[in-house]
Amino acid sequence: MLDRGFSAHRPGRRAARAAPGLAVTAAAAAAAWLAAGLAAPARAHVSEGAVALLLPTAYWIPAGAAAVAASALALALAPPAWARAAARAVRLPLPAPAGGERLLGLASALGFWALVLIGWFGPRDPLENLASLGLWCGLYILLPAAMLAGGDLWAWISPFRAATREIRARLLGGRPPPARLPAGLGMWPAALSWLLVMAFALADPAPFDPARAASAMALWWLGHVALALVFGEAWLERGEGFGAWLSLFAALAPVRAGDGRLVLRLPGAALAEGGSGALAGAGAAGFALAALGAGIFDGLNETYVWLGWIGVNPLEFPGRSAVIAESLLGMAGTVALLTLACGGCVAAGRALAGAPGPGDPAQPGLPRAFGRLGLSLVPIVAGYHVAHYIPVALVQGQYLWAALGDPLHLHWALTGFTSHEVTTSFFNHVDDVRPIWLSQAAAIVAGHVVGVFAAHAAALELFGSARRAARSQIPLAGFMVLATLLGLWLLAAPKGA
Known part of the structure; x- marks a missing residue:
């Protein structure tokens, strides 16, 4: 998405194409790097100013799928106590960060509107305008990666929460929200909201145009702050x-705050327990599927296969404005198919688990099972997003660093780096590109392995005995293996848009 959009504005510049205990963690890492390490040499293909990283498929696609399948089998055969122990959290004797949220939140809101103004009145080149780069590279690519390591940073830097509180306190006299967001809606409103973001990113003719991006940011802020004033912070x-x-x-993230202390746990462990806060229940699982479907279509809509399906010659791509309807329908169809497939796998697994035995919990209802097991797709969302955008981040991150040093386009170079120094030379040789390929494949496979662990741990709690849990996971494990194949294929597929 980003490489195509930025390249379209500056054809002469090259942009990158994107392509649980200690034992469980080690298994995930080993499986991911085994799958990636079996890759055969390949070549980067240069086309229309963009570097297409076409990953090899002869070995690593089946190896990646085999690693995920082996992880599912190993967890099914392992003693249940291992998975339960791996899901436990360890409270560290360290206080969680406290205070400063209001100041950081207000500073973030001011920074957000500064980006909007830069987008409206700054340079027209999206590779030099901090609004375009800050939105699509900083917030969309780099911030999620930072949150994978550091936890819920958004709670501190959200430009919405502190602003909403200030408006309510100073302009509305501290009055409570006039309406309540129905609890039964879960996160389904957020799912629709996120699909609007992805519709803008994937189908809008020029989402990377600075003024257009800034206008979208302004409307997003105004709309969601208004809704938060109506429904309270539950809307956020x-x-x-x-x-x-x-x-x-x-x-x-391995670290989070809990009851004033830092809590350490393995990736996926919180999901195995059913999530927390808003990220729980069938609505949260539906949101994860919406995010996964939109992310997968983000890679699919650039491939020769997709362009062939919609009757577009990949060598004569007519532009985004010619395929708006196809992009919107394709994204919606991908989300719908994934949701139906995952729901079907959960229902089939629930039936395969059979009747509860002595000491087993009652048979979970389908909504509860879907809500618990569907959250196991969250690591897959993260793994695919990271893998897809590693090459883009390597290039656009340089432009972002340069723009941070000259936000007003006055040739300041405060960071000691300018856009004229941006390089893509690390895409020129196989020996330089191989670590990028390995990292992409590792992210995909590791995300699926963590997802398998989260699903198995959740199944043990839902169905009780190891035998019932293992049977319930057969369809979902197959779904994850196929998702691994799809994700790895998307990284390697020829791109023509």
Whole structure:
């Protein structure tokens, strides 16, 4: 998405194409790097000013799928106590950060509107305008990766929450919200909200144009702050799609705050327990599927296969404005198919588990099973997003660093780096590109392995005995293996748009 959009504005510049205990963690890492390490040499293909990283498929696609299948089998055969122990959290004797949220939030809101103004009145080149780069590279690519490591950073820097509180306190006299967001809606409003973001990113003719991006940011802020004033801060948790999407990455972080202390746990462990806060229940699982479907279509809509399906010659791509309807329908169809497939796998697994035995919990209802097991897709969302955008981040991150040093386009170079120094030389040789390929494949496979662990741990709680849990996971494990194949194929597929 980003490489195509930025390249379209500056054809002469090259942009990158994007392509649980200690034992469980080690298994995930080993499986991911085994799948990636079996890759055969390949070549980068240069076309129309963009570097297409076409990953090899002869070995690593089946190896990646085999790694995920082997992880599912190993967890099914392992003693249940191992998975339960791996899902436990360890409370550290360290206080969680406290205070400063209001100041940081207000500073973030001011920074957000500064980006909007730069987008409206700054340079027209999206590779030199901090609004375009800050939105699509900083917030969309780099911030999720930071939250994978550092936890819920968005709670501190959200430009919505502190602003909403200040407006309510100073302009509305501290009056409570006039309406309540129905609890039964779960995160479905956030799912629709996030699909609006992705519709803009994938189908709008020029989402990377600075003024257009700035206008979208302004409308997003005004709309969601207004809704938060009506429904309270619950809207920011269950209705504002971008923050909800970031919460998927925060849920995988090894460190989080809990009761004033830092809590350490393995990636996926919180999901195995059913999530927390807004990220729980069938609505949260539906949101994860919406995010996964939109992310997969982000890679699919550039491939020769997709362009062939919609009757477009990939060598004569007519432009985004010619395929708006196809892009919107394709994204919606991908989300719908994934949701139906996952729901069908959960229903089939529930039937395969059979009747509860002595000591087993009661048979979970389908909505509860879907809500618990569907959250196991969150690591897959994160893994695919990271893998897809590693090459883009390597290039656009340089432009972002340069723009941070000259936000007003006055030739300041405060960071000591300018856009004229941006390089893509690390895409020129196989030896330089191979680590990028390995990292992409590792991210895909590791995300699926963590997802398998989260699903198995959740199944043990839902169905009780190891035998019932293992049987219930057969369809979902197959779904994850196929998702691994699809994700790895998307990284390697020829791109023509």
